[in-house]
Amino acid sequence: MIRFLLLLALVLSFNNSYGQLGFCNGSKGDPIFQEDFGTGSGYGPRLAAGITNYSYVTQDPQDGEYTISSIIGREIPSWHSYSPNLTPSGGKALIINAGFTAGQFYRTDISGLCENTTYEFSAYLMNIYNSASGACADGDIPVNVKFQIWDETDTQLLKEGSTGAINSTAFPLAEEYALTFKSAPGQNNVILKMFNNGEGGCGNDLAIDDIIFRSCGDLTSIDAGNSSNMDLRVCEEDTPYNVDLKATPDNTVYQTHAYQWQRSLDAVNWTDISGANQSNYTVVNLVQSTYYRVKVAEDSINLTNNLCSSFSEAFFVQMVSVPTAPVSNGDVVVCGNSEIPQISVKAGVDEMVNWYDAPSGGNLLQAKSFNYQPDVAGIFYAEAKSTLIECKPSSRTAVKITLDNIPDVEDETIQICPNSNISLDAGVSGFNYMWSTGENSQTIQVTQQGNYTVEIATNLGCAVTREFTVNDIDDAQISDVRTDENSIEIIPVNIGVFEYSLDGVNFQDSNVFLGKPGGVYTAYMRDKSGCNTVSLQFPYISPLKFITPNGDGYNDNFILRGVETFPSSQIMIYDRYGKLLKASNGSNFSWNGTLEGKDLPAADYWYHIKIEGFGELKGHFSLIR
Structure with missing residues (x-):
């Protein structure tokens, strides 16, 4: 699809090569005529009879031919193979391969003009020869187009101007060209003509898109009192509101001025304000956001036609509402010794948030932030304010950080006696319990070895897990009793965790006894859980x-x-x-x-x-x- 890039801002002045052309420096009306050559893909339709004497083709045109298309560079590889993407309409364009002799290649009638009105004619042009192709051995011929505006009798030239040399580039580049003219009293129609100023040859091939005629008026600004901005912000608590608006044209186009003030709630649909026909207008008892603009014409007869007048930029009187209270992203529970996290809220567009330590008044903790990082737990208060103007803030939203202590627990390894059960205790009371067995009491009974866990949780959801390793009891058996002159050693059959005694009452972890007198003794051995106790009588000499x-x-x-x-x-x-x-x-x-x-x-x-x-x-x- 042919689209064109605007090289410079449209209101910039051209260099001396384009001295005959110029844009409307004031306000512009809606287009009274726009030729965008259609949309879609492919070729056509051909121009109406009388518009050009060039021959229509459905491919890249040769010298003296034209096409209307969204594609270029298919049959002529020295042309750009793609097009820019930034003309107002996009779509198709008029593709011209200049004839060998200079002369007119385009003519069309423009009707519906308003009398005694200044107009801007504009069009986008692009040199479609790719200078990087090197196809023109002796250098390419620049594009050079002359525009003429004639009266409807084709006898009086109203305005003309030439683009000057539009040189080829190594990448697709389009540029908008324009000239201004004024219709005479009683004149509603003109003729547009375009001429190729250069002879045909290598290069000198162009594309044209978006030929537009629109009224050109003074650049009119609106101000309110000492404000030169195009908007005014008013706090909701200050309504109903009165303001004096003043329209000031720059007198660059019109010699006389007629005014019609308009209002809109959306800057799209505008209605005339009855009786508001002066350069000044007073807004009375305004209670909602409203756009204002002024329609300006050189003759009051043209105020009823948007195509025959110009508009100021919209002046926006914005009513800034009292913000609603910020929406909390949630209270926070901090478990045990965990770090205190940020808290946050949401607020509306064009609003900021300040944090305080009280529901009203209090100390400002942090300004202009949706987040706050406290140092300690507590309740903190978020207040929304407009960033557009200093107005009444919202009510405050409380966000709470609660410190929830969880118990300290240690894992435990215990033994279970054969054919018995053992009680596992979470170790702390007053919490919520969830065992790996599915039970939810503080203690449970188990009958076999294995790994068991219990999640100990507070009512606020903080939790810690304690793990129990339950092993089958070690088998207590005495292999032998070894003695020497100073010690008695009870030798177990198996390696395990046992206790030992020589009197069956006083047990010790060590299996060695020292300093005992000779005599008949009984060696006792049992597991730590007391499941099984064995004994062996022996003489000690x-x-x-x-x-x-x-x-x-x-x-x-x-x-x-x-x-x-x-x-x-x-x-x-x-x-x-x-x-x-x-x-x-x-x-x-x-x-x-x-x-x-x-x-x-x-x-x-x-x-x-x-x-x-x-x-x-x-x-x-x-x-x-």
């Missing part, structure tokens, strides 16, 4: 580890402490070769390291103790000389 029979009174004889409690016991001493050296019962047994009165050499010797009802004890000791 404490033999010496070595003897030094040198007569100093220390360890001169091998004795068995505690054996005296077993009078029916039998004790035997052997050398390394198994030779029996001494045998006796357990009463007051002692051996001094001699055999038949002679000292035996330093060496290791073995003892063998038979205790009635307990079996045998064997071991060895050293004789040191």
